[in-house]
Amino acid sequence: MTKTTPPAFVYRISTADEWAEFQRTGATLGGDLDSSTGCIHLSDLNQVKMTLKNFFLGRNDLYLLQIDTFKLADGLIYELSDGDNYFPHFYGPGRSFAPLQLDTVVKADKIEFADNDFTCGLLDGSYLPS
16 A cells, blocks of 8 residues: 655665765665665654664664655655554665665755664754755
8 A cells, every 4th residue: 555645755764884875876775675675765754763763773873864755756655564654665667676866865964872862953853844
């Protein structure tokens, strides 16, 4: 099942190495999980902290990338992920596992991990979408 109207933005949790390579090459196919499933894993803003706590606890080398859903077009698909939550996945045109292009990134924000919590301007509401 898919959501019919995506929000204006979805979010990619990216390691510092992935973000540096993304900026250098202009595109990314993500990490091992993305390659093994054939899609780039994304989150809605209200899912980011849960994803961070489930998969990235204790890491301090992360960036939160705000992605313009309009630029993803029909390559963005919401899928049931854990029995209760639909998560956005980017496949590319025709589910071809296309790379996520750098021009889809509206903002990148360094995520800090302190006191067993993740924070950054995008998560804390310091940055309002334009």
